[in-house]
Amino acid sequence: MDLQQIEPFLVALAIGLLLGFERERSHSRKLPAGSRSFALLSLVGAVAASFNLWSVIAGMVCVAAFLALAYLRTSQQDPGTTTEIAAFAAYLLGALAYTKPALAVALAVIATVLLLSKSRIHRFAREIISEIELEDAIKFFVVAFVILPLLPDRPIGPYGVLNPAKVWLLVVLLTGIGWIGYIGVRALGPQRGLLVTGLAGGFVSASATTASMGRASRGAVGYRAPLAGALVASGATFVQLLLVIGVVDVEVLRRLWLPVTAAGVVLFAVAFFVYRSAAAEQRREPAPDDTTGSTPTARPFALRPALILTAVLTVALLIGRWGAAVFGPQGAIIAAFAAGLADAHAGSVAAASLAAKGDITVDTALIAIAAALGSNLLVKIVLAFTAGGRRFGLGFLAGIAGPAIVFGAALAVVVNTG
Structure with a gap:
């Protein structure tokens, strides 16, 4: 196995870790998915994409069900859905990384910037615009x-x-x-x-x-x-x-x-x-x-x-x-x-x-x-x-x-x- 074959999976792993680290650092409360879960979700997305499109779709259904259950368990402490949506995005970006790693990384960076800019975006939407x-x-x-x-x-x-x-x-x-x-x-x-x-x-x-x-x-x-x-x-x-x-x-x-x-x-x-x-x-x-x-x-x-x-x-x-x-x-x-x-x-x-x-x-x-x-x-x-x-x-x-x-x-x- 050469580097070219394993590169998409490494990219997917890096994307998951990037999003997971941001989620853990921005929350003091217990999350339904941490950095390891995000990394695994991205990796699962890349593995599913290596099979066929139907595998990616089946994985989407399973991930959505898993995140829905996780939200039900933690919604009393944190009613927001940003982490669940970010986890679902991590899976999709991992799947995208198998065929278009550069695009997946670019989108992951944009998503991370959006997550990091929470206070600025909220202030712009509520106080400025x-x-x-x-x-x-x-x-x-x-x-x-x-x-x-x-x-x-x-x-x-x-x-x-x-x-x-x-x-x-x-x-x-x-x-x-x-x-x-x-x-x-x-x-x-x-x-x-x-x-x-x-x-x-x-x-x-x-x-x-x-x-x-x-x-x-x-x-x-x-x-x-x-x-x-x-x-x-x-x-x-x-x-x-x-x-x-x-x-x-x-x-x-x-x-x-x-x-x-x-x-x-x-x-x-x-x-x-x-x-x-x-x-x-x-x-x-x-x-x-x-x-x-x-x-x-x-x-x-x-x-x-x-x-x-x-x-x-x-x-x-x-x-x-x-x-x-x-x-x-x-x-x-x-x-x-x-x-x-x-x-x-x-x-x-x-x-x-x-x-x-x-x-x-x-x-x-x-x-x-x-x-x-x-x-x-x-x-x-x-x-x-x-x-x-x-x-x-x-x-x-x-x-x-x-x-x-x-x-x-x-x-x-x-x-x-x-």
């Missing part, structure tokens, strides 16, 4: 995990723009980024939470993040912290652009990196200045009377604004595709501009791909990328005004103007010096 937040979480799960998988993922309508799955995915992104921002504010405070959310959301969709930050600016957190988040989201677009262009065409990257880097440095500097001004403003304000922490006033889930913004972006993309079709083949730049209405990277990657194939020159590709970034910037400005109002929109326009000018000037130098 509110009924409104729980209700909105259920709504978000329905939007993301029930409706989205049911929608067809194929282009329909004129120019193939109306892909139901992709359109609804934008709704999920908008509501999801709003959720991340809400959690970030609760966990890190208005300034740091929104800044981290903006950076993370920018790698998914800078337009959606800008809209979410604009909506957040209407709450009690003020407008500077969400504005900094919106600006770093656009900075994340620059970082991601260099990464994807480098994969498609190195020559385009060689000519593009200087304008993008220069604009990115200026943009992050402006965002940092806005962030510092928001922190300074918060320090000057008197402390609130309540001690509940940084709690946003807006609800974490807002479907109507997400639907409206998704409709605006879809219509903008449809108009852009129509213009590209009308202007014909010379529309490589127009097509990039149209694609940028929905996503800056789509038009940029398309232009870089055409340059890599030799269909257009590198200079034309650079201009097309600038067109994609420009149209995407226009969309973000519109979203900043519509979602955040005049004050937030003007702040975003002022913050993004400098980096845009730097990018345009540097790109003009690169194109003219060839």
Whole structure:
């Protein structure tokens, strides 16, 4: 017998001991199953799985009956069922370890973390999360995990723009980024939470993040912290652009990196200045009377604004595709501009791909990328005004103007010096 044959049983034994040790250390009273029982249950699961599926099912029935009897004997001292459920999980993880040991170990670690986090989870459920937040979480799960998988993922309508799955995915992104921002504010405070959310959301969709930050600016957190988040989201677009262009065409990257880097440095500097001004403003304000922490006033889930913004972006993309079709083949730049209405990277990657194939020159590709970034910037400005109002929109326009000018000037130098 070699190590490969006995490895699944050793893994099952380790899983049982891990769960058993946690149960014994977290309980001072007598348990229906200790660390040895947990280890044996996992080992029995692996042995049953080595025979066939029916053996595993028969073992499940026997283990369930054994745990039910054990619970009846100890329920007077400890009415909880966590230990019994953990013991049943130990048996199933032991069975899983026979065929997929790595997955079984990962699930066992997750289960142990859940068991160890009892007090934290109870405090979060009873003292931190509110009924409104729980209700909105259920709504978000329905939007993301029930409706989205049911929608067809194929282009329909004129120019193939109306892909139901992709359109609804934008709704999920908008509501999801709003959720991340809400959690970030609760966990890190208005300034740091929104800044981290903006950076993370920018790698998914800078337009959606800008809209979410604009909506957040209407709450009690003020407008500077969400504005900094919106600006770093656009900075994340620059970082991601260099990464994807480098994969498609190195020559385009060689000519593009200087304008993008220069604009990115200026943009992050402006965002940092806005962030510092928001922190300074918060320090000057008197402390609130309540001690509940940084709690946003807006609800974490807002479907109507997400639907409206998704409709605006879809219509903008449809108009852009129509213009590209009308202007014909010379529309490589127009097509990039149209694609940028929905996503800056789509038009940029398309232009870089055409340059890599030799269909257009590198200079034309650079201009097309600038067109994609420009149209995407226009969309973000519109979203900043519509979602955040005049004050937030003007702040975003002022913050993004400098980096845009730097990018345009540097790109003009690169194109003219060839």
